[in-house]
Amino acid sequence: MKPAIIPQPRKITYTGGISRANALSEIKISHSSEIPSEGYRLTLKNDIFHIICSDDAGEYYARNTVKQIVSTCGCVCPDLEIYDFPAFAYRGLSLDCARHIFEISDIKKLIDAAALCKMNVFHWHLTDDQGWRIPIDGYPLLTQTGSRRKKSNFRGLKEDGEYCGFYQKDEIREIVGYCAKRHIEVIPEAEMPGHTTAILASYPEFGCTGKEIKVQTKEGIFDTVLCLGNEKIYDLIFAILDEICELFPGRYIHIGGDETPRTEWKKCEKCAKKAEELGITDLDAFQGQFIKSVAAYLRSKGKTAITWNESLKGGQLEPGDVMVQYWMGNKEYTDDFMSKGGRIIQSDFFHYYCDYPLAMTPLKKTYDFEPEKTGKKADSVYGIEAEMWTEFINTFEGICEKYIPRLQIIAERAWCSDDAPGFDSFMKRFERLRALTEQCGVKIPASEKLKINPLLRIPKIIEFFAGVPDFNTIKNSIFNSK
Ligand code: ACM
Ligand code: ZN
Numbered sequence: 001m002k003p004a005i006i007p008q009p010r011k012i013t014y015t016g017g018i019s020r021a022n023a024l025s026e027i028k029i030s031h032s033s034e035i036p037s038e039g040y041r042l043t044l045k046n047d048i049f050h051i052i053c054s055d056d057a058g059e060y061y062a063r064n065t066v067k068q069i070v071s072t073c074g075c076v077c078p079d080l081e082i083y084d085f086p087a088f089a090y091r092g093l094s095l096d097c098a099r100h101i102f103e104i105s106d107i108k109k110l111i112d113a114a115a116l117c118k119m120n121v122f123h124w125h126l127t128d129d130q131g132w133r134i135p136i137d138g139y140p141l142l143t144q145t146g147s148r149r150k151k152s153n154f155r156g157l158k159e160d161g162e163y164c165g166f167y168q169k170d171e172i173r174e175i176v177g178y179c180a181k182r183h184i185e186v187i188p189e190a191e192m193p194g195h196t197t198a199i200l201a202s203y204p205e206f207g208c209t210g211k212e213i214k215v216q217t218k219e220g221i222f223d224t225v226l227c228l229g230n231e232k233i234y235d236l237i238f239a240i241l242d243e244i245c246e247l248f249p250g251r252y253i254h255i256g257g258d259e260t261p262r263t264e265w266k267k268c269e270k271c272a273k274k275a276e277e278l279g280i281t282d283l284d285a286f287q288g289q290f291i292k293s294v295a296a297y298l299r300s301k302g303k304t305a306i307t308w309n310e311s312l313k314g315g316q317l318e319p320g321d322v323m324v325q326y327w328m329g330n331k332e333y334t335d336d337f338m339s340k341g342g343r344i345i346q347s348d349f350f351h352y353y354c355d356y357p358l359a360m361t362p363l364k365k366t367y368d369f370e371p372e373k374t375g376k377k378a379d380s381v382y383g384i385e386a387e388m389w390t391e392f393i394n395t396f397e398g399i400c401e402k403y404i405p406r407l408q409i410i411a412e413r414a415w416c417s418d419d420a421p422g423f424d425s426f427m428k429r430f431e432r433l434r435a436l437t438e439q440c441g442v443k444i445p446a447s448e449k450l451k452i453n454p455l456l457r458i459p460k461i462i463e464f465f466a467g468v469p470d471f472n473t474i475k476n477s478i479f480n481s482k
Contacts, residue, residue, distance in 0.1 A: 002078060003069040004432035006117050006408050007415035008425070009084040017079035019047045021070050027051060029059060038120075038183075039085025042066070044077060057183040058085075061118050068116075071436040087372070087417030090345055090383020092121035092187075093407055095399070096390040098128035098198075099154070099219070101165040106396040108178055109441030113404065115182035116440060117411035122179050123254060123385060125189045126167075129197035129216040129224070130391075133166045134188070134247075138239040139203065146198035149215040154391045172247050185250040187306065190240060193226040193290055194260030199236075200224050206236055208268035219391035223263040228290050229270025238297055245301050252323065253298055257291050258308035288314030295321045306345070309334050319343070323382065326374070327353075338380035346371040347385045354406040355389045358452050359460030367409045367423040386410040400442045405430050405450070408437070 002014070019025075027049045035041060040053040040062035051062040065084070069077060093114045095107065111122060126134045132146030148164040167175075176186050200207040201215045208227040216222060226233055244253060262283040265271040271286070280286050288311055295305035295317075309326045311317060312333035317324075319342035326334050328349040338344060346352070351361065351369035375381035386407050393399055408430060412420055420426075427450075434444055452460075 001073060001076075003080075004072040004429035005065055005068045006426070006429050006433055007412040008419075008421050008429070009065065009082045010416065010419055011083040013081045015043075015045065015079045015081055017045060019044050019077050019079055020075045021047070021049070021066075021073055021077040022075055023070060025049055025066070025070065027063070027066060029053070036085040038089075040065075040082075042082040042084070043080070044069070045079045057120070060183050064116055064118060068433060068436060072432045086118065086415045087419070088381070088383040088414045090121055090385070091119045091411060091414035092123050092345065092383060092385030093119055093403075093410075094123035094125060094189075094347075094385060094387050096125040096128070096388060097133050097167075098125055098131045098191075098390075100390040100394040101131065101133055101167075102390075102396055102399070104167070104171050104174060106399075106441075107175060109396075110399070110403070111175075111179055111182060111184060112440035113437055113442045114407060114411070115184060116437065117408045118415055119407075119411050120184050121187060121383070121385065122175075122184050123187045123189060124175070125191075125254075125389075127190045127198060128195045129220075129222050130218075131163075131165075131215060132198040132202070134172065134190070134244070135166060135169055136240050136243050138243065139236065141202035142199065142240075144202070146202040146215060149217050152217040154219050157392055157394060159394070169247060176248060185252070186248055187250060187252045187254050188244055188248050189254035189256060189306075190244060191256030191258075192237060192294065193228060193256075193287060194221070194258065195256055196226050197222050197224045199226070203236070206230060206233055208264035208271060221259045221261060223261045225260050225264060227268060227270055228265065228286060229268055229272070229274035234293070234297075237294055241294070241298060241301070245298075245303060251304055252306050253303050254306040254325070255291065255294055255298075256308060257287070257311035258327070259310065260287055282314060285314030285316055287311060288316030292316050292321050309344075312337050325385070327387070335376055338376035341377070341380075343380060343382040344375075345383050345385050346374055346381050347387050348374070352385065352410060353387045353389070354403050354410075355387070355391075355393060356402075357460055357464050358450065359457045360464065362452050362457075363405065363409060363427075363450060364423045366406055367413070367420070367426060369413070370418060371413060372417045384410060384414045397443055401445050404437070404442055404444050408433075 029051045032052050033054050035054040038057045040058040042062050043050045049066050053059045132142045135143050143166040147166040152159040152163050179186050197216045201213050204212050275286050291307050291311045298305045305322045307322050309324050319340050323343050325345040327347050351366050371384045
């Protein structure tokens with residue numbers, strides 16, 4: 001039987017013979033600079049695997065392919081030659097550990113599943129209105145106060161008593177090291193200037209009103225944003241980023257920049273004065289200027305900032321300032337950024353948001369999305385990323401149920417782009433790799449649960465959204481009328 005491999009290799013030829021392939025099979029390695037970065041050639045002949053690669057990542061991916069071949073062919077495997085390399089340099093998965101925090105041991109399982117399908121970025125969302133999860137020595141209240149919330153209710157997902165937790169620096173280093181061994185770069189996200197209630201609950205003086213507030217206990221978009229008219233804001237942000245840069249050796253730091261209401265800025269004298277000094281009348285530009293300054297600080301430390309696409313709206317950000325992650329709305333600004341040479345990560349809400357029900361985003365819809373076509377220039381889509389937000393999910397089983405096999409689907413598109421062989425082929429390979437994937441420690445929903453009856457899609461979507469307290473916010477953000 002032919003092997004099942006995810007992502008499907010770019011080129012695979014069967015050369016006629018039969019080999020024994022098992023966990024003890026000999027693997028010979030050699031190097032060639034002619035193989036593209038992260039790519040490899042793999043042959044199986046006379047019971048021996050031979051890998052040719054130009055870098056360590058290529059060897060790692062080839063070994064992962066060997067694992068999948070061994071798992072799906074048993075001991076009788078057709079001799080083959082594979083030539084393989086990724087379409088996108090950035091192949092990411094995210095996990096929101098701010099709304100709900102997950103065990104380090106569970107994060108490792110997810111990382112193993114992502115590594116098995118050759119993903120190479122873990123975007124770790126660590127701060128939000130509902131919790132701050134990363135210790136910052138210079139501002140200890142961020143975790144002492146900002147990591148705790150009272151009795152939560154995320155649309156019926158209720159947690160009695162206090163919900164709290166944050167990672168120790170050693171645990172963060174452990175994840176960074178674990179990922180590095182799997183050729184995965186960790187990109188931490190610290191949200192600013194919005195989604196900052198946990199900061200303001202800890203240090204109210206950084207808000208426009210200075211009023212004491214509590215860490216949020218439900219989902220939503222909140223007015224409690226950083227006061228950009230307060231000069232001390234940069235002391236706070238730069239101190240946070242200094243410690244983040246120390247912990248995360250990668251090239252990128254995600255600084256958020258999405259869903260930032262202007263309500264408090266409009267009423268704030270300090271913000272008005274600052275905007276006047278900057279010669280700015282438009283609050284989109286006010287945000288853009290802030291993101292630009294933070295990105296410049298990160299650049300001075302050798303890092304590139306990533307921001308969500310809303311921050312482009314003010315027109316302040318140039319391609320050299322930031323990389324942009326696209327999720328929803330305002331496409332024209334993102335297109336303009338790309339046509340000037342800017343790079344984006346494509347995480348389209350309607351296709352790559354994996355926390356939504358299959359009724360809303362069936363697997364085939366995710367598979368059939370063509371990220372390469374969203375770029376304005378050849379390299380403007382630098383990569384793609386699967387998103388996992390956790391307002392409505394508080395168990396690792398819940399994460400797996402929603403994330404798998406979407407993770408593998410997005411990994412296949414990230415690796416193959418428009419060479420991807422199609423959804424039906426994917427599902428067959430996915431089922432054959434089920435056991436190997438589950439060995440990572442992730443539980444996969446039963447096959448029947450992955451199929452959606454088209455007649456039930458609308459009722460199930462309504463059921464999902466019904467009763468969301470701020471349904472209008474979600475609706476507005478979906479239809480981009482915010
Ligand atoms: C986002 O989902 N607010 C980036
Ligand atoms: Zn202000």
